[in-house]
Amino acid sequence: MDNNTITARATTFFKKMEARAGEIMEEAKISGQLVADADKDPYKRSYLQFKGAIIAQFTSIIQKGSTTFQTQVMPNARGLEMIALSQLYNDWNAKIVSMMNHAFEQVEERNLEQEYADIMESYRLAIEKFVCKQCGAKLTMDKFYFQASYIACEFCNTQNTFDPGSKARMMEHIARPLAASRCLKQYERFLEERSQSGRKAAASAYEDYLKAMIQEMDNLLPGLSEQHQNFYERMMNDYNKLGIAW
Amino acid sequence: MFKKLFKSLGGNLEDMAKDLMKDQQQQDIPNGHDANAHKDQLKAYMNGDMQGAFEAGAASAGMKTSNTAKEDPNDPNMQAVHGISIADYAAGAAKIGEGCTEEQICIALGVEQPMWDEAQTTWNNRMRDDNTFNVINVYTNYFGKAKEHGKLGGLIPNAAVKTDVSDGKAKEHLARLETDKHYFFEIQAALQAAYENGIDGAQWLIDNLGLTVAQVNGTGTKYMNDFNIMAEMMDYQDQKKAEYSKRFAEENGTGGVADDIEF
Numbered sequence: 345m346d347n348n349t350i351t352a353r354a355t356t357f358f359k360k361m362e363a364r365a366g367e368i369m370e371e372a373k374i375s376g377q378l379v380a381d382a383d384k385d386p387y388k389r390s391y392l393q394f395k396g397a398i399i400a401q402f403t404s405i406i407q408k409g410s411t412t413f414q415t416q417v418m419p420n421a422r423g424l425e426m427i428a429l430s431q432l433y434n435d436w437n438a439k440i441v442s443m444m445n446h447a448f449e450q451v452e453e454r455n456l457e458q459e460y461a462d463i464m465e466s467y468r469l470a471i472e473k474f475v476c477k478q479c480g481a482k483l484t485m486d487k488f489y490f491q492a493s494y495i496a497c498e499f500c501n502t503q504n505t506f507d508p509g510s511k512a513r514m515m516e517h518i519a520r521p522l523a524a525s526r527c528l529k530q531y532e533r534f535l536e537e538r539s540q541s542g543r544k545a546a547a548s549a550y551e552d553y554l555k556a557m558i559q560e561m562d563n564l565l566p567g568l569s570e571q572h573q574n575f576y577e578r579m580m581n582d583y584n585k586l587g588i589a590w
Numbered sequence: 591m592f593k594k595l596f597k598s599l600g601g602n603l604e605d606m607a608k609d610l611m612k613d614q615q616q617q618d619i620p621n622g623h624d625a626n627a628h629k630d631q632l633k634a635y636m637n638g639d640m641q642g643a644f645e646a647g648a649a650s651a652g653m654k655t656s657n658t659a660k661e662d663p664n665d666p667n668m669q670a671v672h673g674i675s676i677a678d679y680a681a682g683a684a685k686i687g688e689g690c691t692e693e694q695i696c697i698a699l700g701v702e703q704p705m706w707d708e709a710q711t712t713w714n715n716r717m718r719d720d721n722t723f724n725v726i727n728v729y730t731n732y733f734g735k736a737k738e739h740g741k742l743g744g745l746i747p748n749a750a751v752k753t754d755v756s757d758g759k760a761k762e763h764l765a766r767l768e769t770d771k772h773y774f775f776e777i778q779a780a781l782q783a784a785y786e787n788g789i790d791g792a793q794w795l796i797d798n799l800g801l802t803v804a805q806v807n808g809t810g811t812k813y814m815n816d817f818n819i820m821a822e823m824m825d826y827q828d829q830k831k832a833e834y835s836k837r838f839a840e841e842n843g844t845g846g847v848a849d850d851i852e853f
Contacts, residue, residue: 353853354853357852357853360851368847389790393789393790397842398788400787400842404846405847408848412853491707491708491711492703493704505702505703568711571712574715575718575719578718
């Protein structure tokens with residue numbers, strides 16, 4: 345009789361806890377995208393703070409379930425019922441962890457193509473008002489400058505300093521993830537090759553992916569081809585020597 | 591109880607690993623590896639010297655650590671960019687983290703913005719491309735010693751952080767972090783606990799210690815580069831994290847999400 349009471353109580357308790365976790369997951373699913381979109385910080389700090397808080401709530405539920413199971417459920421259970429209760433707890437725990445892991449999977453944390461478009465728009469505005477400090481002539485740019493640069497006036501030869509603005513400076517930071525996202529097809533081909541034929545055999549597919557990514561990085565950040573080539577060599581070296589595909 | 595069980599299991603595994611290494615030490619080292627470095631690693635590990643084991647392990651793979659990294663003046667990767675050396679760049683980056691502007695750094699170093707920008711790109715790329723980790727370790731060492739930099743060491747942010755903590759108190763915290771490793775790891779624990787409870791850890795530091803993340807982390811480079819200290823402080827940090835987590839959960843309402851559900 346006592347045992348039945350424990351089982352019934354545990355079942356009710358874990359069901360209630362699961363329902364609460366479900367509410368949190370729903371809240372995360374509804375609000376996650378809104379918070380991510382509203383957060384204009386390039387590092388998405390507000391969104392990450394929101395995500396941290398939601399995960400903390402899940403963790404607190406998992407912690408309470410675990411403590412209750414260890415200190416109140418198991419010490420009062422007997423014989424075969426302990427096995428059934430263990431199963432109940434394990435299933436519950438797996439479900440909550442899964443909810444926590446899936447709560448944010450639909451949220452697009454960053455839209456790199458959109459960030460790229462914003463960068464280029466602010467850059468366009470910066471070059472539009474960039475005139476020679478000496479003669480006032482409109483200065484033409486031969487390429488995309490993502491950092492402050494010296495630009496000589498073609499009319500009076502005065503050296504001007506061009507500041508592309510803080511948004512354009514971000515290009516250096518998003519170039520790699522943006523380039524990688526544009527080479528997803530090659531990356532997936534590499535993953536497929538690796539899972540089918542192993543790491544060594546997949547080296548050429550990895551090389552194809554890296555070369556495509558480096559090409560994209562060259563396009564995004566002109567003037568850094570040599571550095572990107574060094575980066576390519578480092579990545580290939582890490583793959584061949586250490587087996588790491590970054 | 592479970593923690594104790596895992597601890598003793600951990601201890602047993604450690605003994606087993608040491609025995610296994612002892613056996614392996616008797617065997618020949620395969621070609622292509624630095625036999626001495628490998629033996630040094632085993633010896634250090636068996637003596638419980640984590641840092642020694644790490645140094646020897648890194649050496650056997652041709653990698654540098656903060657203790658073995660060298661600033662060789664003939665190394666092409668160590669050449670100054672527009673006169674901005676790796677020491678200048680690391681100290682500048684540390685100061686920017688403390689809240690100084692790039693403009694302040696440029697004026698103090700006597701360079702112009704395009705020079706600083708190019709130096710920044712070049713040093714960052716050198717660190718990224720160097721698979722011996724020499725450049726990044728030289729950089730890290732200078733980053734931790736930013737306050738010793740001749741031109742940048744004394745630089746104070748133009749726009750100081752807004753906090754109710756008095757300047758004197760903030761300095762006290764900073765001095766204590768420099769000398770008291772327990773305090774440093776406690777604050778790291780608080781920072782982790784804050785983020786995990788949805789609190790902006792960086793803001794928490796400003797509000798409670800009057801310091802930025804960069805200032806706090808700058809004091810700990812010497813601790814973080816020493817595996818023996820890291821290993822020694824791991825449990826302490828976990829314990830402190832649990833304490834802060836409980837406190838933040840109560841303050842932030844994150845802990846009480848299922849308080850009304852009773853068994």
